[in-house]
Amino acid sequence: MGGVSGSGKTTVGILLAKRLNWLFADGDSFHPAANIAKMRSGVPLTDADRWPWLRIIGQWMDEQIAAGASAVVPCSLLKRSYRNLLLTGRPAARLAFLTADRDVLHARLAARHGHFFSARLLDSQFADLELPQPAENVFMLDAAQTPVQLTDEIIAGLGLVAAPEPPPLTPNNA
Secondary structure, three states: OEEOOOOOHHHHHHHHHHHHOOEEOOHHHHOOHHHHHHHHOOOOOOHHHHHHHHHHHHHHHHHHHHOOOOEEOOOOOOOHHHHHHHHOOOOOOOOEEEEOOHHHHHHHHHHOOOOOOOHHHHHHHHHHOOOOOHHHOOEEEEOOOOHHHHHHHHHHHOOOOOOOOOOOOOOOOO
16 A cells, blocks of 8 residues: 555554455554654655665565465555566565645654654655556555545455454354
């Protein structure tokens, strides 16, 4: 799952992984400490910062594929070259990309506390953003929808099958 910071990648990714009964790993957790420190201090990442991070995510994806596991791993994937790195040679990998208006994202980031990526870095992501084009076969979604709506749309749009809902607990099956 890709998109600019604040688009809801992690929230939707967690819901999606739960609904599909898949593994979940937040792309942010793969950042080296130097990247996090840089962003925490208000300095945007460069390609030189992002390439090693993306390669680590790609290695993790390869491990899951080799193990026969399905997974959701949200990360920004702002540029086509980044998306190519993670999708090329991994035919089962699919990408849902969340888009939203800059003002909506800014408001979300300003309200978010305790994360190393602040609203003051948002413009740097928009400066790097290369929206996916139709030839990339990326499923685009409007992040203004609720996380549940987005999750439903991803499952339907990518032709995935959600795990069945467990029955409600009753005295007979508790």
